[in-house]
Amino acid sequence: MVKFCLQCKNTFWGGLHCPKCEGEILLLDMAEEENRKYLPELNIDVRPKYFARSSMLLTCFGFIMALPLGAFVFLSGLSNSGNVELWASLGITTIIGVSWGSWIASQKIFNKQMESVDNKKELQLD
Ligand SMILES: [Zn+2]
Incomplete structure (x- = not known):
């Protein structure tokens, strides 16, 4: 849960x-709709964190899906013809292609989303 302080504009x-802050300043929950209006005033921009997370999920998904997809290409090719070398290389190409493609795609999406982020703010990337 990400919370922020309206007085020092930090997130925790x-x-x-x-x-x-001195005294007992209440922290506000960032996830609550009524607190969203304060987000542009904060020192820290949290959007990169969410952008990074979504592109990380995409990369992960691509890497996980690449293996069964390559195995499928290999096995379905083998059942139609006995050319092991051809279908093994096609299967491996599929695995590499899908993993690499999802990696490049998520990087492109992340960079595109980051264009809207103001550079003057401290970016929270952890
Ligand atoms: Zn504070």
Whole structure:
């Protein structure tokens, strides 16, 4: 859960009161709709974190799907003809192609999304 302090404009992982400010300043939950209006005022831009997460998921998905897809190409090719070398190389090409393609695609999507992020703010990437 990401929370933020309206006084010092910092973000924190959970907690009830701001650890940086004097006194007991209540932290606001970033996920709540009514607190979203404060997000542009914060020192930290959290959008890169969500962009990075979605492109990471895409890359992961591509790498996971590449193996069964390559195996499928290999096996279905083998059942139609006995050319092991041809279908093995096609299967491996499929695995490499899909993994590499999803990696490049997620990188492109991430860069595209990052264009809308203001560079003057500190980016929260962890
Ligand atoms: Zn604070």
